[in-house]
Amino acid sequence: MEYKYFKVQDFIKDDAFISWVKYGENDAFFQAFISDNPDKQTIISKASDFIKKVAEAEKLHQPTINQSKVWMLINDNIDNDSESLKPSLLSKLYATKWSKISWAAAACLVIGIGLEGLFSINNPKKISYSELVATAEKQIKLIEKTNKSNTPLSIKLEDGSVIALAKNAKLSYPKHFEPNKRQVFLSGEAFFEITKNPQKPFYVYSNEVITKVLGTSFTIKAFEDSPEVIVSVKTGKVSVFHQNKIAFADPEEKALIITPNQQIVFARKEESLTKSLVERPILIKDLSQLPEQNFEDKPVSEVLKAIEQAYGVHIIYDAEQLSHCIITTTLANESLYSKLDIMCKTIGASYKIVDAQIVIQSMGCN
Amino acid sequence: MPINREYIKSVRNLTKEQEQALWKDMISGNKKSFENLYKQYFQSLINYGFRITQNENLIEDSIQEVFINLWNNRTHLSEVNEVKFYLFRSLKNRIVRQLERDIFDKSEDIDTYLDFLICISEEQKKIDSEQSDAEILTLQKAIAHLPIRQQEAINLKYYHDFTLDEIAKLMDVNKQSVSNLLFRSYATLRTILKSWTIPIFFLKYFVLSE
Numbered sequence: 381m382e383y384k385y386f387k388v389q390d391f392i393k394d395d396a397f398i399s400w401v402k403y404g405e406n407d408a409f410f411q412a413f414i415s416d417n418p419d420k421q422t423i424i425s426k427a428s429d430f431i432k433k434v435a436e437a438e439k440l441h442q443p444t445i446n447q448s449k450v451w452m453l454i455n456d457n458i459d460n461d462s463e464s465l466k467p468s469l470l471s472k473l474y475a476t477k478w479s480k481i482s483w484a485a486a487a488c489l490v491i492g493i494g495l496e497g498l499f500s501i502n503n504p505k506k507i508s509y510s511e512l513v514a515t516a517e518k519q520i521k522l523i524e525k526t527n528k529s530n531t532p533l534s535i536k537l538e539d540g541s542v543i544a545l546a547k548n549a550k551l552s553y554p555k556h557f558e559p560n561k562r563q564v565f566l567s568g569e570a571f572f573e574i575t576k577n578p579q580k581p582f583y584v585y586s587n588e589v590i591t592k593v594l595g596t597s598f599t600i601k602a603f604e605d606s607p608e609v610i611v612s613v614k615t616g617k618v619s620v621f622h623q624n625k626i627a628f629a630d631p632e633e634k635a636l637i638i639t640p641n642q643q644i645v646f647a648r649k650e651e652s653l654t655k656s657l658v659e660r661p662i663l664i665k666d667l668s669q670l671p672e673q674n675f676e677d678k679p680v681s682e683v684l685k686a687i688e689q690a691y692g693v694h695i696i697y698d699a700e701q702l703s704h705c706i707i708t709t710t711l712a713n714e715s716l717y718s719k720l721d722i723m724c725k726t727i728g729a730s731y732k733i734v735d736a737q738i739v740i741q742s743m744g745c746n
Numbered sequence: 747m748p749i750n751r752e753y754i755k756s757v758r759n760l761t762k763e764q765e766q767a768l769w770k771d772m773i774s775g776n777k778k779s780f781e782n783l784y785k786q787y788f789q790s791l792i793n794y795g796f797r798i799t800q801n802e803n804l805i806e807d808s809i810q811e812v813f814i815n816l817w818n819n820r821t822h823l824s825e826v827n828e829v830k831f832y833l834f835r836s837l838k839n840r841i842v843r844q845l846e847r848d849i850f851d852k853s854e855d856i857d858t859y860l861d862f863l864i865c866i867s868e869e870q871k872k873i874d875s876e877q878s879d880a881e882i883l884t885l886q887k888a889i890a891h892l893p894i895r896q897q898e899a900i901n902l903k904y905y906h907d908f909t910l911d912e913i914a915k916l917m918d919v920n921k922q923s924v925s926n927l928l929f930r931s932y933a934t935l936r937t938i939l940k941s942w943t944i945p946i947f948f949l950k951y952f953v954l955s956e
Contacts, residue, residue, distance in 0.1 A: 453810050
């Protein structure tokens with residue numbers, strides 16, 4: 381897109397424009413552009429103003445750390461072996477200040493991450509199914525079932541929960557659960573349907589990921605040799621935790637939220653959690669429960685809201701840009717993505733999935 | 747009519763050539779160049795670190811470790827194309843490894859956002875059109891209310907001058923995500939800059955619908 385079609389939001393993302401605003405680079409070019417395009421003056425003013433002021437604001441956001449003091453500490457530690465850092469660095473525990481969070485939405489998963497691993501900087505600890513089971517068996521007797529057939533193997537637990545093991549998957553579980561929690565251990569892939577019992581949270585240990593369940597249905601893929609652990613939710617609420625060392629206590633931790641049709645992929649080596657949409661998002665609400673299924677010459681934003689409710693996804697779009705877009709369509713039991721494809725083609729827009737959300741980009745309708 | 751650029755008169759920190767020369771010198775064991783490198787980038791690095799965590803001790807220790815390791819491993823380093831980017835990424839990796847990953851910023855804190863709206867409307871009444879200082883302060887407060895990922899993106903783009911690609915690598919997302927983060931923060935922040943007031947309810951689509 382050429383500069384003459386740029387709006388403020390386009391200028392503020394343009395590297396060349398930003399360096400002109402901040403450092404006067406390519407001044408001749410931009411001055412010429414402004415005289416050739418006087419109608420762009422206001423837009424350019426706004427964009428310049430924004431950039432300058434944000435840069436200024438960011439400059440003021442500075443922590444108080446003494447440069448020379450830190451330099452002295454650095455100086456003391458170099459010419460030593462890099463292994464033997466002064467104890468002060470290694471033994472500090474970092475108290476982190478957490479921002480206040482309050483949850484507006486229902487149906488959320490909380491993923492906590494253990495604060496252990498101060499020493500695991502270079503070697504993320506891999507935790508295996510066998511290690512988990514061996515540690516657990518010190519306290520409670522476990523039964524192990526392996527699915528050696530080609531069809532899913534259903535296991536019914538003491539509380540009525542049913543777990544369907546995929547081929548070659550292994551599950552270790554106790555015949556009788558402990559009084560205040562339910563724990564099982566998984567290797568491979570399984571689909572879980574857990575009975576609700578808020579007094580007795582259900583924990584699934586799969587490699588380095590712990591999934592805490594209150595009562596729901598979800599899939600976990602935790603293969604021994606896979607670089608990832610994937611948890612995807614069909615209905616209900618799940619909490620997913622990551623641990624570096626084996627600890628069966630219930631850690632007080634922060635959570636990552638995933639809702640139905642979302643999934644978490646835990647990359648074991650990088651120890652990172654990524655949220656995304658599942659491959660084929662399904663309807664999480666019955667269509668009859670929606671206020672409207674048929675839309676005739678309705679604003680696109682209304683249809684998008686209905687889709688959000690039907691699939692439990694978040695859609696981000698520029699309301700101003702879409703305000704003139706009208707569409708006629710019906711919501712049926714169909715693939716979310718084909719619905720979005722057709723809608724976007726109709727209104728001349730496109731969509732992208734970003735961070736488990738759908739972002740609609742459009743030039744507007746006229 | 748030339749745009750008034752007196753607001754920020756700045757020059758880029760070092761030219762590419764100067765950066766490379768300093769780096770090369772440092773690798774070859776010149777301690778003075780190592781110290782100069784530290785002095786050159788200290789302020790920028792801790793500024794960026796402050797966008798990743800509020801924990802000043804953590805920032806302090808992390809930057810220490812970055813430079814200690816840099817010196818101790820200098821013989822294993824080759825010439826680096828982008829010195830500034832390399833240092834930023836080292837710092838980020840170090841901080842992030844110690845921190846629990848704060849992934850909450852992806853979900854909007856509705857209450858915080860409403861607080862922000864109230865705060866902004868109060869501020870608007872106080873801002874005099876000549877007082878651009880007050881505006882910067884309001885902007886600062888507004889930035890503090892943005893989701894952390896947006897804060898990080900605007901810090902890297904508008905203060906530290908990284909490209910979208912570099913920011914994508916630092917933040918471990920794709921380029922489009924960075925673009926979206928910038929767009930969202932622009933959509934929210936523009937309301938408090940003079941003469942750009944748009945009806946508050948439009949903001950709801952940009953922020954609450956996440």
